[in-house]
Amino acid sequence: MNIVVCLKQVPDTWAERKLNPSDSTLDRESVDGVMNEIDEYAVEEALRLTEAHGGEVTVLTMGPEKAAETIRKALSMGADKAVHLVDDALHGSDAVQTSYALAQVLRKIGFDLVILGSESTDARMGVLAAMLAERLSLPQLSLANKVEIDGTTARIQRQTDYGFDRVQASLPAVVSVVEKINEPRYPSFKGIMAAKKKPVTRLTVAEAEIDPAKVGLAAALTEVTGFAQRPPRQAGVIVKDEGDGGAKAAGFLAAQKFI
């Protein structure tokens, strides 16, 4: 079974994240890039599935040169090879455009299963799995907290507000996983060394047969018209509990008409 895991390099949550004043795109230069946290669960799930059923794990990322660091991490976790879609023409692509570009690459490289993290920690849209399923006309097995493969059938538990749905589809399919589906492994020393020799294919927009008129900031279907730092919240009242902390909190709730 050949699995492609789509990865995104994102700015470290713990750093101060910024937008570029010139074009309102994400400032990827001034902060450390890390693998999107939920994508680690996607890589882990892919590794577990191929360990159980055989096959290969390919990781795919679209991003600037720097995103190679994220590819390397996935390879050191145990993925077999990687595809890096890297081209200045892609800069500033929005979600719809990104799904188009990734779908083009996925068609080219082929797969039985595509696995993504449910959302990225930077844009947090949570739309890409649905968009890829739509573009590739494949089953959408998203928000999975459990994945099982049985021959050519995939079964997942789709996390919902009320619990979960059991969902079933035939392969090939697009899966997105939520955090807590598994415990991602740490790269071992051996894994880190082995990663250096694993093949990474770099693709340009032209090589991936992506229409350059359909990607990038100028062709984006959405635009940022302005942004500003959120004004800091006004300092609140902090009291030390002297045996009356609960009563004081109740007093605040009453004054604010919550009770």
Add this chain to the structure above:
Amino acid sequence: MAEILVLADHTGGEVKKVTCELLTLARQFGEPAAVWIGSGAEAGQAKLAEYGAAKVYVAADGELVDYVVAPTAEVLAHLVAAKSPAAVLVAATAEGKEVAGRLAVKTDSGVLTDVVGLGDGLVAEQSIFGGAIIVQSRVRSGVPVIAVRPNSTAPVAAPAAATMEPVSVALSDTAKAAKITERVVAQRGERPDLTEAAIVISGGRGVGGAENFALIERLADSLGAAVGASRAATDAGWYPHQFQVGQTGKTVSPQLYMAIGISGAIQHRAGMQTSKTIIAINKDPEAPIFELADFGVVGDLFKVVPQLVDEIEKRK
């Protein structure tokens, strides 16, 4: 006046509050037309009328709810083609955003998610990077598909006809590719939905164990609130993951958010920073959550919370 399609969120014929919020927003930009997928539209009609839906497009075919997301997107795409609406609004829930994503691809339109406000020209306000930056953005191509966060606006009644119009869409095979074979409902009592609730009470590492979440639930029930949990609490297995508030969980924006035994790391703040009023209870006076709090109590939650529950009960 062009229509604004509003995808109705409903369970058991009951219209969710977020739908009333979306109808309220939609009225500023056109004539709101609700879209009802599945059964129960008759039961929901009065509420949709109360909040200004001129029409209700009803796609009642039972098959539509048997598959993941795709059928809803097909119904909406059909209506976009047939009615040329000025925009489509959906609730920015996990599923609502997936519907929005598929619809945007189908109609070659721009999509904005997690919108917290809409202004002239459908310019959307979003709050990004854990609430640190406020962004204005707009869709410049296709029919704007906009996913709005629950609690972004107060629902205001403005009665309209809510004329029902049946819609029939022959589903494509692709839309029937991911079949829902069973819906499993976890027993969580009568509490409101986390993302919709006016009040959210969340517990974190300081709660100390699964059994102690009963205290958080008691406080929540005294206020008719939803219960949330920090990542530390869900990682420890004290509370289920679907209740996790934070960057890799739910984002909530209630009138009142109470963080109990939660330090307030950026991971958590990303999910609750836009709450209107924030109360924190934590024994560590240096906990970053106090920087956000409108009211904070530095103390032992096992002393403060029971007293708070008693006081709330007394004042009822």
